[in-house]
Amino acid sequence: MSQRKLPDKWQSSVRAAKAVQVAFDMDETLQYQIRREALDHGLSPSDQIRHILTLPTADKPKRPRLTVSLSPDDYVYLAERYGLQPEQQLEIKHKVMDELLSYSQQMLKP
Structure with a gap:
């Protein structure tokens, strides 16, 4: 089977699929501080951590939403x-x- 080139608009999805999520067990006070700063800056906690680490974040704002899992x-x-x-x-x-x-x-x- 031959390899087909993915459309350009799918290329970023391929990069995202290769990303690895990293979870941190932190002191509750530190978690609260990071979440609070994220909220104050209109960021997700993940983007706030990326900001602290001087990693790039997406330029376009994400749709703000809250989630809950319902059984x-x-x-x-x-x-x-x-x-x-x-x-x-x-x-x-x-x-x-x-x-x-x-x-x-x-x-x-x-």
């Missing part, structure tokens, strides 16, 4: 909480987003 049991719980079926994962996601938005608005009130 099938979590979907059952949330579906019951919101009056939905566990299979209605998109609707559950919207309800979660609404609840988080409401939470953040209440936290911002003086």
